[in-house]
Amino acid sequence: MTNFPPKKCNSYFQSYKFFYHILAAVFLLLSLFVSGTIASENTGYIKGLGAVLREQPSIQSKKLMNLSRGTAVLSMESKGIWQKVVSGENQGWLLRGQISKFPVKKKKLVLGQKIRLQSSSGRRLRLRTFSAVVGVRGLVDSKGKKISPYKTDYVALEWLEKQPSDEENSVIFLTYTE
């Protein structure tokens, strides 16, 4: 490199070749970025239980396989409410409502913190969240006026929250046909 005549080197940097080479390099870099972005945009995730990959975009079409919650799929073409996807070695059609753009997150339950206080009727309540406490006691402003004019019933809400719920059995319950 050191014995390289500087004049020649200079001529290379000034030549159209240099310009094209830079252009090619920039293009290469851009394509690296773009391909990465496109790949991530086309990736979808199976939202829930019971997603069935089908051969054709139709409910009557042959079932290829069941896809489990959280599976990553690559979206291809779409047709009406159907989306063609690739999952591993399998390729088929899914209903678009079953695909989420974002990875599946862990289920969040009502905040665990429990706060004990007496309600206005003297009943003992166990409330979990801050808004529940505000709801029962009533939040007052600086003049002592209640902020919210509406009545609340957290006891009923907690009754509802205690009712059993089982996702897998419910999905099976829904498959029943008369």
Next chain:
Amino acid sequence: MRHISNYLWLYIFILSSGFAVSAQAQEFRQRAHHIFWKNQEAGTEREIDFGRGVSAKILGKYPLLRDEKKVRYISRIGTGISAQLGRPEIRYYFGILDTEEINAFAAPGGYVFITHGALKLMRNEAQLAGVLAHELAHIGQKHIIRKLKLQSTDTSMTSGIAQVLGGATLAAKIALERLNDLAFKMLMEEGLSKEDEADADQKALEMLITLGYDPQSYLNFLQSLKPHLSQGGAEVLSKTHPTIEFRYQSLSEFISRHNLDKIQGKKNENRFKKIMDTP
């Protein structure tokens, strides 16, 4: 030969610096992604907390029907739909409101309520699934949260709801309570936009088809609401929702646009009646 070696060095330099830049960009993307998800998760917690407040107000207005058999049935249908098509990070609750008024509500964070009056009007399970799916679509699309501008878009870097509702100061608590009242008023008086309701109807129809239910049953249910709306049996519903004609029209357009008119499905009339006809 010298020329070639010269180009080669240049290429190696550009390529290696290129890879360095792209690796850094990748790291940046990952970090941004991580922050985004942390915010989203905090947002989900706040959304549930917020929704609890709204739900408690709904239950302050209408009493909850504590009929375990009916509630379990509604909950199984609703959970079956949400487990497949709802937001996976949310646990959904399904309650029946003990009133003859005809309506259904969805509070943010997964709380769905249907009135006893609406259940009495239904003829089969497909209609029930359709109404629950409509409410699930509101929660899935975060219609109330968006209308309150607690979250600007799905892809915003910081989740608005976590910021607004996360404060511990009295001012923040007052702001939270006021927003909660606004959400409640939206459900009871103002309603969502026409577009949001049409969107929820279309998503409900799509969900019914996905689950193998008869989509026409949902349209029939909408039609059956008509006389009750004019007689005043569903005052809140008529105040907060677009007209049945508009909803029917937009659903019909959706059906013809996607060639869904020939799709049939199950109705499970007997199972529905067996549960609902018991006093």
